[in-house]
Amino acid sequence: MAKSTESPMVEINAVSKSFGDVRAVDGVDAVIREGEFFSLLGPSGCGKTTLLRLISGFEHPDDGHIVIAGQNMDQVEPNHRPTNLVFQSYAIFPHLNVEENVAYGLKRNGVSKDEIAEQVNEMLTLVDLSGYNKRPAYALSGGQRQRVALARALIMKPKVLLLDEPLSALDRKLREQMQIELRGLQRTVGITFILVTHDQEEALTMSDRIAVMFDGNIAQLATPQELYSRPKTRRIASFIGVMNFVEGTLRKVTAKTLEVEAGPFGKVTMAPDQMPAPLEPGAVTVGIRPEMLTVLFSAKEKAEIEVTGVITNTAYFGDMTYYSVQIDGIDEDVTVSMRNTAGRRVLAVGEETRIGLGRESLIILS
Amino acid sequence: MRGAPRTFTIFVGLYLVFLYAPVLLLPIFAFNDSAIIAFPLRGFTLDWFIGLASETTLIVSVQNSLLVAIVAAVLSTCLGVLASRASARFDYPGKKPIMSFLMLPLVLPEIIVGVSLLIVLVQLGVSLNVWTVILGHVLICMPFSIAILLSAFNNMDRNLEEASLDLGANRRETFFKIILPLVMPGIISSLLISFTISLDEFIIAFFLTGTDTTLPVYIWSQLRFPSKLPGVMALGFIMLILSLILLTAGEYFRKKSARLASTETTLNKDADHG
Ligand SMILES: Nc1ncnc2c1ncn2[C@@H]1O[C@H](COP(=O)(O)OP(=O)(O)O)[C@@H](O)[C@H]1O
Numbered sequence A: 001m002a003k004s005t006e007s008p009m010v011e012i013n014a015v016s017k018s019f020g021d022v023r024a025v026d027g028v029d030a031v032i033r034e035g036e037f038f039s040l041l042g043p044s045g046c047g048k049t050t051l052l053r054l055i056s057g058f059e060h061p062d063d064g065h066i067v068i069a070g071q072n073m074d075q076v077e078p079n080h081r082p083t084n085l086v087f088q089s090y091a092i093f094p095h096l097n098v099e100e101n102v103a104y105g106l107k108r109n110g111v112s113k114d115e116i117a118e119q120v121n122e123m124l125t126l127v128d129l130s131g132y133n134k135r136p137a138y139a140l141s142g143g144q145r146q147r148v149a150l151a152r153a154l155i156m157k158p159k160v161l162l163l164d165e166p167l168s169a170l171d172r173k174l175r176e177q178m179q180i181e182l183r184g185l186q187r188t189v190g191i192t193f194i195l196v197t198h199d200q201e202e203a204l205t206m207s208d209r210i211a212v213m214f215d216g217n218i219a220q221l222a223t224p225q226e227l228y229s230r231p232k233t234r235r236i237a238s239f240i241g242v243m244n245f246v247e248g249t250l251r252k253v254t255a256k257t258l259e260v261e262a263g264p265f266g267k268v269t270m271a272p273d274q275m276p277a278p279l280e281p282g283a284v285t286v287g288i289r290p291e292m293l294t295v296l297f298s299a300k301e302k303a304e305i306e307v308t309g310v311i312t313n314t315a316y317f318g319d320m321t322y323y324s325v326q327i328d329g330i331d332e333d334v335t336v337s338m339r340n341t342a343g344r345r346v347l348a349v350g351e352e353t354r355i356g357l358g359r360e361s362l363i364i365l366s
Numbered sequence B: 001m002r003g004a005p006r007t008f009t010i011f012v013g014l015y016l017v018f019l020y021a022p023v024l025l026l027p028i029f030a031f032n033d034s035a036i037i038a039f040p041l042r043g044f045t046l047d048w049f050i051g052l053a054s055e056t057t058l059i060v061s062v063q064n065s066l067l068v069a070i071v072a073a074v075l076s077t078c079l080g081v082l083a084s085r086a087s088a089r090f091d092y093p094g095k096k097p098i099m100s101f102l103m104l105p106l107v108l109p110e111i112i113v114g115v116s117l118l119i120v121l122v123q124l125g126v127s128l129n130v131w132t133v134i135l136g137h138v139l140i141c142m143p144f145s146i147a148i149l150l151s152a153f154n155n156m157d158r159n160l161e162e163a164s165l166d167l168g169a170n171r172r173e174t175f176f177k178i179i180l181p182l183v184m185p186g187i188i189s190s191l192l193i194s195f196t197i198s199l200d201e202f203i204i205a206f207f208l209t210g211t212d213t214t215l216p217v218y219i220w221s222q223l224r225f226p227s228k229l230p231g232v233m234a235l236g237f238i239m240l241i242l243s244l245i246l247l248t249a250g251e252y253f254r255k256k257s258a259r260l261a262s263t264e265t266t267l268n269k270d271a272d273h274g
């Protein structure tokens, strides 16, 4: 949270937008803070792009208001908003070269030629494209186009930079490198970034805060750690990383404890913060992450809660091994991940084993 | 099965002979040293071409034709730009029927267009001159301009326009700095093709021309005098070459416009994962 402050930069107040019968954005409320790296994360078609276009002014809300830097945007056209957008297709002007693309927005501000040239070079250095000034647009690779699009937007010194899946067109290696660079760039310039992505890993590694969107709604808005360890619903939990689910029953809720019957894990007493969304006693889902489950290799190893299961599949990743384990009382095979530390062997399919866990690693979901 | 390709080859061969053999006669007799259009050939001469230069009515009709073709090409392209831009970018009630109406002259017999325009203009008391021909030619060139320009506008990535607005340009600047340069090959192609269509259009010009004859009307009027035939052949040859050059250039720019647009669209396809 490098330069993030508590003061609001973008306020989205009960904003809705429909296209015909499709409610692309359905009553979204969110506050994005000054200087933060904010991500909109959700599956394809959940309304991320539409929300971004509402903020940049290319769509107008049917209901609700958007306030940027304290100013209501209802009547403000895209060319007068303090935002710039990096398009998913990058939208590099094909008839202009790199320099002309980057300088495009500056030219009308009455900036002198020397000043423009200086700023363009500064921006190209920032995005690691110095010396590419005269390169024509068609001769750029995907990654270079992406950098030109970034430079072209950042040179405008926007209050908010909007990025629509900027990395999805790049191959895996370049994407991972750009994730780090983009995060570093945001720290350097200190501008509020709003990034749209359908890649949960990308959102987790880059963001200060993440809004998870499903069907035009924000399902949860939280920091990456909170989202991963305290997802509010089963749907969020399975969208962010891997989560094992056990059908259970919430027996009793008090101010200090929760009493749950968690299938084969038996009767468990938990702390109130292990239930991120308040629920009434009754049928619930109990979730646990693969890395919170441990294979107990020898009889000496003990755990707070222990169950036995049969290995049905193993996937060896070098540093990690992922096991699928069939446990009585759980419909789907449970995924267990184990770090391959020195001397630890890899179990074979068909072996019976004990699985251990701590009760504080369970969470209760709707 | 074995017979089929052969029949087909013969058919194509005959088709090409009927289509192009008469055209080939143009250069042959244009350079033939005889006033009679008949074989055997007598000898090579450039007299027919040189003779054209002294025909004053011919020169006036060439001037008329050039004026008509240039003005018709410019008008039809300008109107085509407006119609195509509107159709590619905006939705308005009755868009489909309106566009179909604009394309209608493509399939309407020219004689009907010519006669009906003539009747209306005469009823309105308008005197026939080059401008009435221009009117008729704009009408028949428009569908071609629209067909070319609509694909140029449709091929343009809409995000480019939005990117320009996003970077602070207003709609006017965006049109002149981004949209126009990107559809320019389409515009040039439309100008060239409209010019070519107008230059050798006969039926409408014949009805609407009044005393300002255009070149095709002049050629037709000369056909009554057998002694002028070789000169007409020479003229026809010049027009043939000119049309070929213009159409080739038009096609070149049309392809270029498609290429310019496609560099963007292929990238979009790559990017369209989410
Ligand atoms: N211009 C549009 N016209 C009609 N439907 C649209 C338009 N833009 C988006 N939609 C619809 O709105 C929904 C959300 O789209 P979008 O915001 O692009 O989702 P995402 O970016 O999360 O994939 C989708 O069902 C999409 O089909």
Ligand SMILES: [Mg+2]
Pocket: A048, A049, A050, B274
């Ligand atoms: Mg999208």
